[in-house]
Amino acid sequence: KRTLEIWDRLGVGDPMVDKGVSWNVGKVFFKDQQVYQFNLLPEAAHERPAFINLQQYYCEAYLVERCLQLPNIDIRWRHQVTGIATRDDGALLTVHTPDGDYALDA
Structure with a gap:
């Protein structure tokens, strides 16, 4: 339910x-x-x-x-969050893809 x-x-x-x-x-x-x-x-x-x-x-x-x-x-297909650094105003994600890793501010 x-x-x-x-x-x-x-x-x-x-x-x-x-x-x-x-x-x-x-x-x-x-x-x-x-x-x-x-x-x-x-x-x-x-x-x-x-x-x-x-x-x-x-x-x-x-x-x-x-x-x-x-x-x-x-x-974002085939993307995997591999790290999270939390902050008071959000988080910084580490994202792994077949084309390489990147950081995403959220």
């Missing part, structure tokens, strides 16, 4: 829920016998299901698509 709330704030909640398989009730079985059942959405006022099952590649695609729509987001 919490992840869906975050996805809503990022503007990708609807496509995630539409594509995923929603569920609220979990069931535990031993062989063919159900031994336990639990409802993860007991309050009627919730706007989203308790869980959705969604393949990772769909989740990543929706998030990348949304990032490309927003200003001030710079997607």
